[in-house]
Amino acid sequence: MSSVSYPDRLFQLWEYRVSHGGLMIRSPRGPNTSTNVDLIFDGVELLCCARILRGLELVQPEEGDVAKVYDFLGELAGSDGVFVFASEGVRHIVVASSFRVVEHEGDIFDSPF
DSSP states (O other): OOOOEEEEEEEEEEEEETGGGEEEEEEOOBTTBSSEEEEEEESOOEEEOOSEEEEEEEEOOOHHHHHHHHHHHSSOOOGGGEEEEEETTEEEEEEOSEEEEEEEOSOTTOOOO
16 A cells, blocks of 8 residues: 555545546645645545545555445445545545545646546
């Protein structure tokens, strides 16, 4: 699993597109940060996430996370498409076909979709 850790950034659910299930969670640039950090998902099937995440780290899915996915979707999920972010001691889950991180200096209202 790649290392995704931003303990000092504030992330927000920023944009969702119905076509292709595109989701972006963004930490916008500001007075103390020169870049936006975008967590971009495609093919989103499930989102169990707070609107605001203060600091986050991508962590390995645990048995309880996979069970929660089963409760919502009614099917077993392998851990390949289950992305879990820890923020302030809470685990937030996104089930998607793909995930990538993009850091850039663009406008905070630029869209990757």
